[in-house]
Amino acid sequence: MVKRILVLVVLLVAGALGVAAQEGAAATVMFGGNADLGAFLVDASGMTLYIFAMDSPGVTNCYGDCAVNWPPLLVGEDETPTLAAGIPGRLGVVTRTDGARQVAYNGMPLYYWIRDRVPGDATGHLVGDVWFVAAPPTIALGGNAELGTFLVGETGRTLYLFTRDEPGVSNCYDQCAANWPPLVVGEDEEPTILPGLGGTLGVIERTDGLRQVTYNDMPLYYWVNDKAAGDATGQNVNGVWFVIKPPTVSVRSSAELGDFLVGPDGMTLYTFANDQPGVSSCVDRCAVNWPPLLVAAGEQPTASAELPGTLGVIARADGTFQVTYNDMPLYTWIRDVIPGDTTGHLVGDVWFVASVGGETSAMSDVDDLYSGM
16 A cells, blocks of 8 residues: 555656646646556546456457446547656557547557546446556656657656666665665566567566566666656766666568568658658658657667668757668658557558668768767
8 A cells, every 4th residue: 555655646746747748738648546556547637547358459349338338538530649748658549430539548448437426536447357447557668858768667757777786686775775766566466568668577576575677687766866757867877877778670570561660669660752861851740640750869779689771860850860771761650559550551652661671871970960960
């Protein structure tokens, strides 16, 4: 119970900051929670949102009487659902058989429960052992403008590794652990990870009795001086504490398309036939529908070990920095819902899944690009 209350305190702080960051605009999905269940997701009015174990990513199986008791969270035809600041993960839209557009969180469709009456009610949790409050994963992706993309915990706070640890062993206790609280789970809990995010989760037993989460066998921590989602003030403290950055670009395969590129969250990457090598032609509304894959100023994009070819960076007209593969700018597609979706392929006959091993063009060195800014 103590852990749940602490989580809720952090949640409420993060939620308040998220509202301020949006200057009062209500997001489609926001943080909520209670002392019993900790952090979970709610709508703009604070009503609890649920997922259905009988669904699968990108697919709803709740219709008829089920949908009467568990009304889907819907958005309009031209509406793009939004996450409140600080919530890790992603929203998408699933088209129901009646044409309605249902909001999905990390691919899973979201619902209400007819018997919840006021914000904070979560009476649908565990109904039939198939309904659960929608909660962020233990480990997800966040980031900031300075460092780019890195791992965060369930309330969006930055996670760190300690170079004086050993694989599967924490060497941070006492005052160290007070300053760098370990990411822990309860006795019967298993950590979860954002779908599509590479790497391996584990749990180690600390000498203080806590069960600490590991990523690729390295114990994970928060930093006491980080106050809000996006803060990463623990980076390089004493030269031994660092954020954890997954590869910018990795490889995924399908029987239909073969090997293609995905971003750090596992979402499919695309190229635009109207671009030129080293130049993006997708701006304004185009860039809303086809968000460019970005890195922080000065950041070198990284590739997974199996990816051939060259990653680079170009400066966009809006001052951001877009990743290129073999000199072609890379994008995601707003209508892809889950990792592995390739619904943007052949859109307008000008958008294509970014295939592995395209032709390489001459390009400027990344360091030269930034040094000229």
